[in-house]
Amino acid sequence: MKKEFYERIGETVYRETLPNGLPVNVVSKPGFAKSYAFFATRYGGMDTRFCLDGNWMDTPAGIAHYLEHKMFDTKEGNALQELAKNGAEPNAFTSNAMTGYYFDSTEKFEENLKILLSFVSVPYFTDESVAKEQGIIAQEIRMIEDDPDWQVYARMMGALYQKSTAKNHIAGSVESIKEITAKTLYDCHKAFYTPGNMILTVVGNVDPVRVVDVARSILPKDCGPNILRDHGAEPEGVADKATERKMEVSMPQFLLGFKCAPAAAGEDYLRRSLIGNMACDLLLGESSPLYLRLYGQGLINTSFGGAFEMMPETAYLYAGGDSRDVKAVAEEVKKEARRLAADGLDRDFYERVRKAAFGAMLRGLNSFENIAVSLTEGHFAGYDALRFPQVFDGIGEEDVLAFIRDELTEEHAAMSTILPK
């Protein structure tokens, strides 16, 4: 087992890769009452087309999320209840590129870890149980569809991407989930829930040797195949410049997206993520000239903000919020990007944003979930997320400026708007 101490952020991580190919991370957190376990597969809403045993399969939108719901069923009953009986707080989420199962607990940690590892690695579905879940997930989809924040985001992704499965709705639609059967769920589990495609991360005051022993005793011996995926060949250019919809909202809201060039796996991926986020802060963060001016004019309120997001073969930056004049705000964002590209960055402001960005990342280490998810994302994309201070050191003003100049352009932009009825 390898032990690594990250001096600049005060974290210690124990690492070991099991003979079956599963990497195990244990982040030591003395002094905390709870321990947190996160078991994740590199499989999410965008992985609908893939090759299993030599055959390319097209699976219904929403299947990874459906599988997540059904994994909690066990031959004996339901793992959610098993964990809750021990006072653990279990849950799971499906994102575009990952499905993660987790719990935190203050007692019986080892017993809970065993439950987590077994229910995620041993599928148990029947046609009846799969059919029954349809009602619950259909209600979840309806609830999401009523949510303007989700609508504005999903429609922006649909406008940015022409072919890429990055625009898939993670939960699918009420129609698409009707095609899901026990057989398709078993196929997907077989393809993606293998030690070679997964990672276990534990954060807490636990013995790393025990964690590795438990994982070794419970999980399958085979690494599993490397599954080819087809996320769709994405052409240059956005699918639509603008999309608009009316809903029961109190005021207009919008997201302006910029489709950016994706980054290769490895530490460059982390570097690019930091650059994109700094660009976002410089362009429209709370201390940016743009934010202060628009806030002062009453064109935006505290809902205004943005982020830079990355997933396999995909990267985009977006900005938005509520505004009485969404078109004017979107134009101002584009104009500010052009101004920065032409005039360059203010030196002092750049240094301050850099300090603040570092502080924000350090603050993120208070959250066990955030540590575990970051390490997992890093593993799937080939970098060590806890090396962010070193990667920060290697970023210069010119890198961020180049990003703004090359990526935040008119031809990369698409606008999604929700208007009150």
Next chain:
Amino acid sequence: MEKTRTKLAEGVYLTRLPARKFKTSLLSAQFMTPIAAETAAAQALLPAVLRRGTMRYPDMGALSTRLDELYGAEIDYTVRKKGECQCVGFVASFIDDAFTPGGEKLLEPVAELLGQVIGNPVTKDGRFLPEYVDSERTNLVDAIRSILNDKRDYADLRLLQEMCAGEPYGVSRFGDEKSAQALTGEQVYETYTRLLSSAPLELFYCGSASAERVEAALMAALSNLPRKAVQAIPQSQCHTARKEVKRVTDLMDVTQGKLGMGFTCGSDDFSALMMGNTLFGGSSNAKLFMNVREKLSLCYYASSLFHRQKGIITVSSGIEFQNFQKAYDEIQHQLKAVQDGKLEDWELEGARSTLCNAYATIGDSQSKLENFWLGQTATGRNDTPEALAEGVRTVSPERIYEAMKTVSLDTVYFLKGEGAEQ
């Protein structure tokens, strides 16, 4: 390291929660005042206006610049309701001394800045700047309206408004749209001078600095507050049960219906009600989740919340419109099951563990610690999370059933789609 509470000035108390395990420190300053329909909006607007600028850092740009220099320190304004007390103020968070790259100490400069925001806001001719008041009033009105965007929150709020109509607890933490819309700069400034001189001010610190350093930093930062006759922290009154169940339906263009049900509790056995509520609908092991969602697939969510400071339980669920009666009957049926003690041993043990786990992990989060002790302070309680866990651990099943038998339906709220059949 134990929690301490120290008096710093007239009606100003510091609760210190020592901890070395976090990357950050937290500093909070909260004015505690009665929530009332007439004053809620003005009191909610105040911290937003104060956060716009101080005499030294007179606009958001200057304030943000200063915060960026302090490694992205944050000072957020907060408006919370704890029982029938409205808590308005600021929560600051900044990197703990051990982790600043240059070894800088941030407690003192952040406390100083917080003191400036509270005690030395930018004013002109003895008033707040009209443009700050105007723009924050607009934001407040937007925030009140935007509750509509999340139909779950909206339905939960509407249920409380209807159930506790005429009581302070029925007033939303932001106040109502009409009062917010009508606020003038004078009113906000009067509110400011009133809170500054007479509202109890509760301070919280969680981090690694010594008591001496924290007290010295805060005394220096808040030395000029014009404290006069300080009011007592307002206490909640219990909800009086209705003789007849109140029923309210709202129509809106939505695809999912929301059913809310409010219950009164006649018992003051706190531990028993906490357990009873957890068994009824307070966890993913609870009767509501297991039956209304898992067994009958009637909804995506169905849960209950025990408002301990007010002695009521509310149920929140999202359902298909046509399932209204089924869900309504099933929720009552499940309450009856808890009252009749139709519970397996594992359900009781699961609920106990769930609550004990929740209490044990409060100390793992600075914001949970601050929020917990603010709630305790607002209700005049001093029980630690450990003591509450002990209460839950020792409560007998019989006490739980007895307490839950005093729970009765008071108000039913239904958010229904326009044109939906019932």
